[in-house]
Amino acid sequence: MKVLVAGGAGYIGSHCVRQLQLAGHEPIVVDNLSYGHRGSVPEEIPFYEANISDRERMVEILRREDVESVMHFAAFCYVGESVEKPIMYYNNNLVATMGLLEAMLEAGVRKFIFSSTCATYGIPESLPMTEDFPQKPINPYGNTKLAVELALRDLANAGSIGFAAFRYFNAAGAAEDGSIGEDHSPETHLIPLAIEAANGQRPALQIFGEDYETPDGTCLRDYVHVDDLSRAHILALEKLNEPGTALFYNLGTGEPFSVKQVIDTVEKVLGKPVPWESAPRRPGDPPALYADPSMAKRELNWEIQYPTLEPIVQTAWNWHRNNPEGYRG
Numbered sequence: 417m418k419v420l421v422a423g424g425a426g427y428i429g430s431h432c433v434r435q436l437q438l439a440g441h442e443p444i445v446v447d448n449l450s451y452g453h454r455g456s457v458p459e460e461i462p463f464y465e466a467n468i469s470d471r472e473r474m475v476e477i478l479r480r481e482d483v484e485s486v487m488h489f490a491a492f493c494y495v496g497e498s499v500e501k502p503i504m505y506y507n508n509n510l511v512a513t514m515g516l517l518e519a520m521l522e523a524g525v526r527k528f529i530f531s532s533t534c535a536t537y538g539i540p541e542s543l544p545m546t547e548d549f550p551q552k553p554i555n556p557y558g559n560t561k562l563a564v565e566l567a568l569r570d571l572a573n574a575g576s577i578g579f580a581a582f583r584y585f586n587a588a589g590a591a592e593d594g595s596i597g598e599d600h601s602p603e604t605h606l607i608p609l610a611i612e613a614a615n616g617q618r619p620a621l622q623i624f625g626e627d628y629e630t631p632d633g634t635c636l637r638d639y640v641h642v643d644d645l646s647r648a649h650i651l652a653l654e655k656l657n658e659p660g661t662a663l664f665y666n667l668g669t670g671e672p673f674s675v676k677q678v679i680d681t682v683e684k685v686l687g688k689p690v691p692w693e694s695a696p697r698r699p700g701d702p703p704a705l706y707a708d709p710s711m712a713k714r715e716l717n718w719e720i721q722y723p724t725l726e727p728i729v730q731t732a733w734n735w736h737r738n739n740p741e742g743y744r745g
């Protein structure tokens with residue numbers, strides 16, 4: 417199937433492009449390279465440097481490439497930045513997405529796969545989290561993602577599209593063959609920061625809060641391998657034949673790991689200590705977030721190939737060891 421991947425030069429998008437290729441699909445990448453890396457997209461893949469909000473251009477690309485479905489990863493994803501610059505987040509994550517959807521409708525493309533987030537739930541009342549939990553985001557980033565989910569529901573109700581929205585937990589790791597990996601600027605995610613600290617590329621890692629009501633006092637998160645995430649998107653493609661289809665899935669392994677467990681695992685994989693220091697809690701961090709992934713497993717036959725932390729960290733380290741400067745190197 418010809419799949420347009422918006423944001424296909426970003427972290428999750430580029431891994432999805434690779435999995436699409438491996439599954440025999442034909443990805444076409446659109447990315448404005450504001451955060452993405454041209455080097456993360458193989459030369460043989462059609463690549464358009466364009467803004468998804470440029471409706472005329474998107475209609476032209478969708479028609480020219482004879483696209484059947486769209487996967488949309490092109491969004492800003494920094495919670496703190498979204499608090500400081502909400503307009504930027506609403507424009508890029510919500511308004512631009514509406515432009516993309518309008519272009520799809522004009523070009524007659526009806527299948528849509530959307531990167532949503534567990535941040536749409538806010539602070540959960542219990543754990544693990546299922547898809548029917550109330551959605552009460554606690555920051556603008558989560559609000560913009562929820563707003564798109566609501567719009568998608570309305571579009572499906574109108575019979576205009578069929579869609580799947582995936583609520584990601586903590587995407588982590590890198591392609592098994594070491595070809596692509598995680599390169600954010602600035603980097604804010606725990607695993608790459610811990611690897612860089614252990615590797616002497618950063619000062620001590622700050623642990624944001626050691627006084628949470630969790631077994632070791634640090635936050636619990638659900639780290640899911642980026643290739644496992646990507647494969648779920650491909651499985652969902654087959655379910656979107658009927659306009660009106662509206663699917664929501666949590667994507668996590670269901671296994672919580674604490675910040676300190678992540679540090680221990682990085683130390684084990686690298687064989688080096690992770691220097692760290694205690695820091696205050698980071699505003700907006702819920703103490704624990706982990707998924708109940710049974711719906712995706714049941715309905716999509718999604719199989720998690722990386723159910724534990726160590727192989728996830730191993731793939732992240734393989735990439736980092738060979739690309740210490742990321743795509744700049």
Ligand code: UDP
Pocket residue numbers: 586604605606607609621622623624625635636637675698701
């Ligand atoms: N974290 C930390 N120090 C850091 C970065 C993250 O202690 O330098 C913690 C953060 O508070 C959270 C967990 O690590 O509990 C995962 O954070 P990350 O930013 O990777 O993902 P998030 O859960 O915010 O999406």
